[in-house]
Amino acid sequence: MTAAATTPQAHPLGLDASRVPKHVAIIMDGNGRWAEDRGLPRIWGHREGAVRVRDVVERAGDLGVTHLTLYAFSSENWKRPQDEISQLMLLCVAYLDGEAERLTEEGIRLRVIGRREGLPDEVRAAIERVEGITEHATRANLTLALNYGGRDEIVDACRAIAAKATAGEITPEAIDQDTVARHLYTADLPDPDLLIRTAGEHRLSNYLLWQVSYAELFISEAAWPEFDADRFDEAVLDYAGRTRRFGKTDAQLEGTRPQ
Numbered sequence: 001m002t003a004a005a006t007t008p009q010a011h012p013l014g015l016d017a018s019r020v021p022k023h024v025a026i027i028m029d030g031n032g033r034w035a036e037d038r039g040l041p042r043i044w045g046h047r048e049g050a051v052r053v054r055d056v057v058e059r060a061g062d063l064g065v066t067h068l069t070l071y072a073f074s075s076e077n078w079k080r081p082q083d084e085i086s087q088l089m090l091l092c093v094a095y096l097d098g099e100a101e102r103l104t105e106e107g108i109r110l111r112v113i114g115r116r117e118g119l120p121d122e123v124r125a126a127i128e129r130v131e132g133i134t135e136h137a138t139r140a141n142l143t144l145a146l147n148y149g150g151r152d153e154i155v156d157a158c159r160a161i162a163a164k165a166t167a168g169e170i171t172p173e174a175i176d177q178d179t180v181a182r183h184l185y186t187a188d189l190p191d192p193d194l195l196i197r198t199a200g201e202h203r204l205s206n207y208l209l210w211q212v213s214y215a216e217l218f219i220s221e222a223a224w225p226e227f228d229a230d231r232f233d234e235a236v237l238d239y240a241g242r243t244r245r246f247g248k249t250d251a252q253l254e255g256t257r258p259q
């Protein structure tokens with residue numbers, strides 16, 4: 001074995017592994033504005049956005065981000081024109097079918113969170129195909145939020161817990177934060193460390209409401225179709241320079257600040 005083969009690879013951004021966010025969640029905003037600013041139909045913004053999804057998934061893997069969770073279609077997005085909804089659904093199927101092989105090769109497990117029963121049959125079928133193919137992948141995790149709403153997710157968790165209480169499987173006193181977390185769609189995932197929103201808006205838009213309680217926020221002025229690997233690096237570097245408090249005092253945090 002050569003010396004090179006045994007030397008651990010330097011981080012592409014020169015970061016210590018402890019400074020890299022393990023879970024990055026993204027609100028991909030600004031596709032429509034990006035297209036309209038160029039005199040193009042809105043769907044062109046979504047198409048270009050799907051290309052950025054591929055770029056950012058790849059860069060996240062290179063940087064050691066093990067979980068990426070992307071807001072692809074909210075429970076509110078059904079209010080959009082039917083034509084735009086249909087095109088977005090087609091784009092999701094095309095993405096899932098087109099990326100299945102690459103995700104498998106890269107060891108990326110795909111999950112979809114949201115109310116699946118509300119999605120068109122062909123979207124559900126594509127999700128099931130790719131979730132099945134990538135089920136045993138362990139290098140990284142890509143989660144798409146589709147027909148997702150944070151409040152719906154909490155309602156669904158409450159219903160599941162209430163059903164267990166009615167069946168006598170749990171007592172009300174035994175319900176704690178861990179119980180709730182284990183009944184969310186994200187039961188298998190760690191909480192996000194970093195939440196990125198593009199296109200300059202400062203809103204959560206019903207995204208991962210429970211899970212982002214302690215996440216660091218990064219707002220990019222770039223529209224999602226402009227959010228390339230360099231912009232992703234910028235967000236990760238910004239996160240790496242922060243001190244997470246989790247309610248602690250300055251004295252308690254001494255020694256944990258970035259060098």
Ligand code: FPP
Pocket residue numbers: 028029030031032033034046047049050053070071072073074077091092095144199224
């Ligand atoms: C918000 O932009 C974006 C969406 C509602 C959809 C996000 C979808 C993609 C990035 C492409 C498809 C996804 C995958 C996973 C292949 P907006 O249309 O609300 O932008 P605006 O605020 O400028 O109108």
